[in-house]
Amino acid sequence: MAELRIPAPLLLMLSSGGLTHVGEAQRTPVQMLESGPAAGAIAAAFFGREDSGGNLLAFDMGGTTAKLSLVDGGEPLTAYSFEAARQRRFIEGSGLPMRISTIELIEIGAGGGSIADVDEIGLLKVGPRSAGSHPGPASYGLGGTEPTVTDADFLLGYLNPEYFAGGEVRVDVEAARSAVERLAAKLGLPATQVAWGIHDIVNENMAGAARVHIAERGRDPRDYALLCTGGAGPVHAGSVARKLGVSRVVCPPSAGVASALGLLVAPARVDRVATVGMRLDLGRMADLEAAFRKLEDEARAVMTDTGLKLENAAIQRLADGRFLGQGFDLVVPLPSGPYEDTPEGRRQLVSAFETAYREKFALTPPGVPVEFLNIRVAVRAPVSGSEVVLQGRPGRGAERALKGARPAYFHEAGGFVSTAVYDRYKLGIDDELTGPAVVEEEGSTLVVGPAATARVASSGNIIMTLSGQ
Numbered sequence: 001m002a003e004l005r006i007p008a009p010l011l012l013m014l015s016s017g018g019l020t021h022v023g024e025a026q027r028t029p030v031q032m033l034e035s036g037p038a039a040g041a042i043a044a045a046f047f048g049r050e051d052s053g054g055n056l057l058a059f060d061m062g063g064t065t066a067k068l069s070l071v072d073g074g075e076p077l078t079a080y081s082f083e084a085a086r087q088r089r090f091i092e093g094s095g096l097p098m099r100i101s102t103i104e105l106i107e108i109g110a111g112g113g114s115i116a117d118v119d120e121i122g123l124l125k126v127g128p129r130s131a132g133s134h135p136g137p138a139s140y141g142l143g144g145t146e147p148t149v150t151d152a153d154f155l156l157g158y159l160n161p162e163y164f165a166g167g168e169v170r171v172d173v174e175a176a177r178s179a180v181e182r183l184a185a186k187l188g189l190p191a192t193q194v195a196w197g198i199h200d201i202v203n204e205n206m207a208g209a210a211r212v213h214i215a216e217r218g219r220d221p222r223d224y225a226l227l228c229t230g231g232a233g234p235v236h237a238g239s240v241a242r243k244l245g246v247s248r249v250v251c252p253p254s255a256g257v258a259s260a261l262g263l264l265v266a267p268a269r270v271d272r273v274a275t276v277g278m279r280l281d282l283g284r285m286a287d288l289e290a291a292f293r294k295l296e297d298e299a300r301a302v303m304t305d306t307g308l309k310l311e312n313a314a315i316q317r318l319a320d321g322r323f324l325g326q327g328f329d330l331v332v333p334l335p336s337g338p339y340e341d342t343p344e345g346r347r348q349l350v351s352a353f354e355t356a357y358r359e360k361f362a363l364t365p366p367g368v369p370v371e372f373l374n375i376r377v378a379v380r381a382p383v384s385g386s387e388v389v390l391q392g393r394p395g396r397g398a399e400r401a402l403k404g405a406r407p408a409y410f411h412e413a414g415g416f417v418s419t420a421v422y423d424r425y426k427l428g429i430d431d432e433l434t435g436p437a438v439v440e441e442e443g444s445t446l447v448v449g450p451a452a453t454a455r456v457a458s459s460g461n462i463i464m465t466l467s468g469q
Contacts (some may be wrong), residue, residue, distance in 0.1 A: 009083055009306065015038050016100075017078070018267055020270065033100070033109055035175065037067045043077040044058030044071060050390065051413060051459055053076040053225075055223060055225045057150070057225055057238060058071055058229070060230040061228070061235075063132070066230075069104060076104070077272060083095030084096045088127055108128070109127045113133070114126050114130050114131075114245070115131055116147045125189060129418075137150040138179035139173060141172035147182070147194075150232070154173055155177060158235050158451045165442065166445070192415075201420055207243035228445070229258040234445060235447050248463060268382075272296075273375070273376045274295055274374065278374075289338050292317055295377040299379040313379050315336070315378075316378060316379075317376070318331055320374040321372050323371075323372055332357070391461030392428060393428045401426035420436070431455070449466070453467075
C-alpha cells in the first residue's frame with residue numbers, strides 16, 4: 001500500500017463486527033474466524049436502520065452457505081463464545097468451542113450451489129453438499145452434473161440466463177434442465193415439480209434453522225423485518241419470510257455485494273476480558289473498578305495503534321455473572337462507572353444483572369447473591385469515511401423500469417404465470433409494483449410473489465410487504 005501511495009491505514013475485520021490493525025490481528029488471528037459473516041451483519045444493520053425500526057433478521061445467502069443474525073435496536077447481537085464445525089447443527093457441545101467475541105449468528109449449508117439428491121429412504125434432500133464455485137451448478141457449464149438450487153431457480157424462471165451476473169456468466173440452461181430431469185427420473189416426478197421441491201426444501205431448511213436460533217433468544221420473528229443480502233438472498237427471502245411469519249422484507253441496493261459495505265461502515269473495536277471471581281455482596285468495589293480501568297487502558301492502547309482519535313471512542317462495560325450456585329453464566333451490560341463501595345453502588349450492579357436475567361429467563365431466584373466470574377470491556381471508535389448516507393434516486397414510476405415479462409413458477413398460483421421483470425437501476429423513490437414480479441440487478445434478483453407488493457423507500461431499499469402474514 002505504501003508503494004502505491006495509499007495513505008489510509010490497513011484495517012482488518014474481526015468476528016466481533018469491528019476493525020483492528022494488522023499487529024493486533026497477528027497477535028490473535030482467531031478473532032478473525034467469523035469476520036466475513038460479521039461484515040454482513042454490520043451491513044444489514046446499516047441498510048435496515050431507517051426502514052425496520054432497528055429490529056432485523058439479517059439473512060445472507062450466497063453460493064455455499066446461508067447466515068442469519070438478529071439485529072436489535074440497530075445493533076447485531078454479540079456472543080462471547082461459539083462453536084465451530086458443529087457435528088450436529090442444533091446440539092451444543094458438538095463443535096469446537098471458541099472463546100472470542102463474535103456477532104451472534106447461525107450458519108447452515110444452504111446456498112445456490114447446494115446439491116439436490118435422493119436420501120436413503122427415497123426422499124428429496126438439498127444440501128449440505130455443495131458444488132461450490134467450481135465446477136459449480138450444472139448451469140455454469142464448467143463440468144458440474146448434479147442439480148443445485150441455482151439450477152432449479154433458472155428452471156423456475158426466477159433467474160434470467162441472459163443477465164446472470166450482469167450477463168458476464170454464460171448460462172447453460174439445458175445442462176441445468178438435464179441435471180434436474182435425471183433427479184426427477186429417480187424420484188418418479190415431473191421435472192418442474194422437482195425444481196420447485198428443491199427451491200422449497202432449501203427455504204424450509206433455512207427457515208427451520210432460523211426458528212430455532214430466534215426461539216433460543218426468546219424472540220418472536222413476527223416482530224422483525226427480514227433484510228436480505230447475498231447473490232441468492234433476494235431470490236429466496238420472500239418464501240423464507242413467509243415461512244417465518246414475517247410480513248416485511250427489506251432488499252438493499254447491490255444486495256449481492258452488500259456485505260462488503262459492512263467493512264466500510266464498521267467501527268474500530270477492541271475487546272478485553274479478565275477473570276475476577278467476585279461476589280457483589282462481599283467483594284470490594286474498588287478492586288472491581290481497578291480491574292475495569294486496567295482493561296480499558298489496554299484497549300485504548302490497541303485503539304491508539306489504529307491511528308484513530310480516542311476522544312471519539314465509546315466504552316462499554318460488561319460482566320459474566322450468575323446467581324451463586326448456578327452452573328452457567330450470562331454476559332450482561334453494566335453501568336459505565338466508576339463504581340462506589342456503597343449499598344447504592346452494589347445495588348446498581350445487582351439490578352443491571354437481574355434486569356438482563358429477567359429479559360432472558362423472565363424470573364429471578366429470590367434472595368440469592370450475584371457473583372461476577374469475568375469482566376469485559378468493548379471499546380468502539382468510528383473510522384474516517386464511515387459516515388455513509390443512504391439515498392435513493394428520484395422515482396418516475398415503476399413502468400419506466402419495466403423490461404418485459406417471462407413465465408415464472410409460483411406454487412400458490414398453481415404453476416407458471418406471466419411475471420413482470422423490472423430493472424432495479426431504473427426504479428426510484430416511491431415507485432411501487434405488485435407481484436408476481438422479479439427485480440433484476442447485476443449481482444442479485446428479488447422475487448416478489450403473487451401475494452406481495454413492493455415499494456422503493458427514500459433510502460433506496462425495496463420494501464416488500466407480504467399479505468396475509
